[in-house]
Structures are given as structure tokens and as C-alpha cells.
Amino acid sequence: MKSILSLTLNGRxxxxxxxxxxLLLDYLRDGLQLTGTKRGCDGxxxxxxxxxxxxxxxxxxxxxxxxxxxxxxxxxxxxxxxxRLDRLQxxxxxxxxxxxGFCTPGMVMAAExxxxxxxxxxxETIRSALAGNLCRxxxxxxxxxxxxxxxxxxxxx
Amino acid sequence: xxxxxxxxxxxxxxxxxxxxxxxxxxxxRFVAGGTDLLPNMRRGLVRTPAVIELAAVRELDxxxxxxxxxxxxxxxxxxxxxxxxxxxxxxxxxxxxARAVAGPTHRASATLGGNLCLDTRCRYYNQSAFWRxxxxxxxxxxxxxxxxxxxxxxxxxxxxxxxxxxxIALDARVDILGTGGVRTLPLAELYRDDGMAWLALxxxxxxxxxxxxxxxxxxxxxxxxxxxxxxxxxLSGVAVALRRDGEHLAILRIAxxxxxxxxxxxxxxxxxxxxxxxxxxxxxxxxxxxxxxxAMDTTVAGMAYRRRATAVLAKRLVDRLWQEAG
Numbered sequence: 001m002k003s004i005l006s007l008t009l010n011g012r013x014x015x016x017x018x019x020x021x022x023l024l025l026d027y028l029r030d031g032l033q034l035t036g037t038k039r040g041c042d043g044x045x046x047x048x049x050x051x052x053x054x055x056x057x058x059x060x061x062x063x064x065x066x067x068x069x070x071x072x073x074x075x076x077x078x079x080x081x082x083x084r085l086d087r088l089q090x091x092x093x094x095x096x097x098x099x100x101g102f103c104t105p106g107m108v109m110a111a112e113x114x115x116x117x118x119x120x121x122x123x124e125t126i127r128s129a130l131a132g133n134l135c136r137x138x139x140x141x142x143x144x145x146x147x148x149x150x151x152x153x154x155x156x157x
Numbered sequence: 158x159x160x161x162x163x164x165x166x167x168x169x170x171x172x173x174x175x176x177x178x179x180x181x182x183x184x185x186r187f188v189a190g191g192t193d194l195l196p197n198m199r200r201g202l203v204r205t206p207a208v209i210e211l212a213a214v215r216e217l218d219x220x221x222x223x224x225x226x227x228x229x230x231x232x233x234x235x236x237x238x239x240x241x242x243x244x245x246x247x248x249x250x251x252x253x254x255a256r257a258v259a260g261p262t263h264r265a266s267a268t269l270g271g272n273l274c275l276d277t278r279c280r281y282y283n284q285s286a287f288w289r290x291x292x293x294x295x296x297x298x299x300x301x302x303x304x305x306x307x308x309x310x311x312x313x314x315x316x317x318x319x320x321x322x323x324x325i326a327l328d329a330r331v332d333i334l335g336t337g338g339v340r341t342l343p344l345a346e347l348y349r350d351d352g353m354a355w356l357a358l359x360x361x362x363x364x365x366x367x368x369x370x371x372x373x374x375x376x377x378x379x380x381x382x383x384x385x386x387x388x389x390x391x392l393s394g395v396a397v398a399l400r401r402d403g404e405h406l407a408i409l410r411i412a413x414x415x416x417x418x419x420x421x422x423x424x425x426x427x428x429x430x431x432x433x434x435x436x437x438x439x440x441x442x443x444x445x446x447x448x449x450x451x452a453m454d455t456t457v458a459g460m461a462y463r464r465r466a467t468a469v470l471a472k473r474l475v476d477r478l479w480q481e482a483g
Contacts, residue, residue, distance in 0.1 A: 001165050020166035020208075023195070042158040043196045045388065050262055056236075057262040061158075062195045064188075066166050067212050110262060131387035132260020 005066055010078030018065050025049050025060035028075060036076035036105050047133030050106035051075050057113040076105035088112055088150045097146030099137035107133050111147045119154055158199050165207045172214055172334055172365050180336050180361035182207040187363060189232060190267035193275055201286045202298060217365055229367045231270025238269055248369055250377035250396045254323035257381050260388040270364045273321055277314035277352040277418055278390060279455040297353050305454040313418060313453040314352030321420035322396040322412035323379045324367060332366040335359055348419035355418055374400045376478040382466040391415035392458045395470040401482035404433050416450040416467055423449050434479045443468045
């Protein structure tokens with residue numbers, strides 16, 4: 001069964017006819033070709049599919065598309081500012097927070113949710129906020145460095 | 158992970174409508190945060206023709222004080238529960254338990270009601286259909302007999318919610334809405350010691366709220382053992398509520414999770430009231446825990462470890478709260 005799904009995606013209102021059993025991840029990747037949101041474990045354990053729903057981090061692989069009807073959804077594609085990298089994306093790049101890059105969109109979105117609620121987090125707070133995001137490459141130190149750098153840049157702006 | 162099976166999605170806006178829809182669709186399932194149910198549906202563990210999605214039922218998302226109780230709506234997210242200053246100040250065990258559930262992204266959508274009604278877990282159940290078939294399934298779904306206790310006549314899958322033991326130790330009650338109205342019962346009575354039928358809920362009933370007494374002078378805390386500190390279900394979880402009167406115990410409640418098919422309140426602790434917390438008291442606590450829990454081979458960690466971990470977590474928490482109350 002299908003019905004119309006209305007939501008705001010990366011700042012733009014959308015209406016699509018979506019089957020009831022569609023996951024938010026499938027709607028974004030297969031329906032809209034927004035493939036920046038990654039399918040990792042696909043079972044709610046790795047955080048690679050993290051998007052923001054009304055500013056809160058959400059696992060797109062464990063969320064029904066119709067469950068975010070009427071809400072504001074943000075993906076990694078919505079992070080760029082005027083065609084340029086956002087301060088978090090730039091910080092990941094400049095601090096070598098990315099190796100294979102697969103976990104990076106989820107890391108960036110989880111970090112974005114943190115910085116919006118707490119612009120000056122200490123390292124332990126960053127660790128807690130990213131605890132549900134797994135990376136198999138970097139060992140996390142560079143990722144924590146990147147989020148700290150983005151927070152510093154925001155504080156000095 | 159398999160693709161999501163087909164179903165009809167129903168989106169009520171009130172709790173009463175949700176219950177009416179459930180009564181009209183007997184094989185339907187409620188879903189709130191979906192962090193446990195949706196992966197289970199994709200694994201084929203939950204099969205339903207209709208899903209009643211509760212995100213639009215805003216009336217159940219609240220935390221408010223009412224007299225000497227704190228009332229918490231079932232749709233309150235675990236993140237909101239963990240961050241609430243009233244809860245942290247008056248009911249630290251509840252705050253700590255909510256914070257100990259999974260990872261931060263799960264907690265942002267997972268709800269109190271969902272965690273209290275969490276499906277029981279077992280390493281022979283929470284697997285793909287291919288894996289379960291290779292083990293001839295089990296009595297919880299599609300097969301016969303219990304793989305962890307082959308001679309048992311019942312399923313031993315473990316209840317693994319973190320919040321329930323904290324609320325049981327704090328003497329919480331729950332409101333259950335059915336087509337005939339609301340009934341209220343002690344949270345401990347919501348559960349049965351059966352991995353297949355662990356909830357004493359009618360087929361159309363919805364857990365709508367939790368009522369927690371704000372009892373002056375109680376100290377409380379929650380701790381869990383898990384494989385990965387950042388994210389996992391409890392191998393064992395322990396909640397303790399305690400009141401110290403000078404050099405004597407005035408109240409001691411202990412409840413555990415992950416070590417039986419229901420969150421279990423440890424019995425026989427009232428004999429410690431009026432006594433000091435000495436070595437003899439610790440022996441009584443350890444014996445009571447050993448008697449009341451039933452850790453089975455349901456997780457990656459062994460039974461002996463989880464039994465010992467339960468006793469150690471309880472001793473640490475009781476000692477800590479006793480010192481803090483002194």
C-alpha cells in the first residue's frame with residue numbers, strides 16, 4: 001500500500017508517493033538518489049545512516065519513511081553551504097578524520113546534532129555523542145580532533 | 158538484512174484511536190521509536206499485516222510532577238528522560254538507566270514505552286532466518302523446544318530492557334489503556350517469566366504512562382555489564398534503591414535485567430531493614446540474587462559470568478549508595 005509522504009528535506013518541501021513499508025534510508029537512497037547517507041550494518045548498530053530529524057540524530061535504516069511525515073529531515077547533502085564544505089566537513093578533511101569515508105556522513109550528522117545543542121563540547125561529550133557511530137579505519141582520534149576543531153572554529157567565528 | 162515485508166501503516170493521533178485500531182486489527186503491532194521492532198521485522202522475527210505508528214500520538218510525550226509522583230508518558234524518548242533535570246535529581250537510577258540504553262542515536266528516537274515492552278532476546282532468536290533454520294529454529298518462533306534449555310517446557314529468552322529494573326526498584330506503576338478504559342498496576346506485575354509471553358498485556362492494550370513515587374531520602378542507581386560500553390544490550394543490569402537511617406538500612410530494593418525472562422525484583426531483602434550494611438548483609442543480598450535470577454545461555458557471555466557480574470554490580474551499587482547516604 002502507498003500514500004503521499006510530505007516532509008521538508010534539506011530545507012525544501014517534498015511530496016512523494018511512498019509505500020508504507022519503505023524505510024527512510026531506502027526513500028533517500030533509492031527513491032531520491034541521495035546516496036550520501038550510507039547503508040552500513042543496515043540493522044541499527046553502526047550509525048552510518050545517521051540523518052537529522054527535527055535536528056535530532058536518527059538512524060535512517062531503523063526509521064519508517066512515513067514516520068517522519070511533516071518533519072524536517074537533513075542529510076549530508078544538505079550540509080554544504082553555497083556549494084562549499086560546511087565547517088564540520090572541512091574539519092574532517094583538514095584533520096584527517098576520514099580514511100575510507102564510509103562512516104563519515106553519519107559521523108558528520110551526529111556531530112552536527114551535538115554542536116547545535118552544545119557548541120562547545122569537551123572531548124568526553126564528543127565521545128558520548130558519537131558513541132553509536134562506528135569507524136573501522138581511523139581509530140576515532142582524528143574524528144574527535146575534527147569535531148573539536150569545528151567547535152573551536154565556530155566559537156572563534 | 159532482509160528487505161522490509163509489506164504491511165499497512167496506520168497513524169492514529171490519539172491513544173484512544175491507537176487502541177481502537179489495535180482492537181480492529183488483532184494481528185497488528187504498535188511501533189514507537191522502532192529501533193528494536195523494525196530490525197526484528199526485517200529479520201522475519203515479527204510478522205504483521207498492519208503497523209500502528211505512534212509518532213503522531215503527542216499526548217503521550219510528557220514528564221510532569223503530580224503531587225508526590227512523577228508521571229512520564231510512554232512516548233517520552235529515552236534521550237529526553239536521560240536529560241531531564243527533575244528525573245536526574247529525584248530518580249537517578251531512572252536517569253542512569255535511560256542513558257545506558259544503546260547509543261545516543263537510538264535514545265533520540267527510542268521511547269520509554271518501547272523499552273518497557275522490549276521483546277525478549279536470545280542468541281538463538283535474534284538471528285537471520287538462514288541462521289535460525291540451520292539450528293532447527295526454536296519454540297519462540299517457527300520451531301520446537303528451547304535451544305538454551307532443551308528439557309525446558311518454556312522459552313528462556315532474556316528480558317533486556319534497562320529502564321524496567323530502575324522503575325521496579327523505585328516502586329513505579331504503569332497506566333495501561335484498553336478499550337474498556339485505563340487500569341494501573343505495579344510495573345513488576347506487567348511481566349511474566351516466559352520468554353514467549355513476557356508481557357501481561359491484553360491484545361488491544363497500550364502502555365500509556367509510568368507513575369513513579371518521589372519518596373524523600375531514597376538514593377538510587379543503575380549499572381550494567383555489556384560487551385561494548387557504547388552501545389550494547391545488558392549482559393546483566395542492576396538497579397538499587399536504598400534509604401539509610403543512621404547506621405541502619407531503612408529500605409533496600411534491588412531489581413535486575415538481562416538475567417531472566419522478566420526484569421526481576423530481588424525478594425527477601427526486608428529482613429535487612431533495621432540492620433547495618435555489614436558483611437552478613439552483603440551475604441544475604443548475594444544469596445537473594447543467586448536465588449532469584451536465572452541467567453541462561455542466551456548471550457555471548459557465559460551464564461556463570463553473568464551471575465557473578467550481577468552480584469558484583471549489586472554490591473558495588475549498594476556500597477556506593479550507602480556511602481553517599483552517610
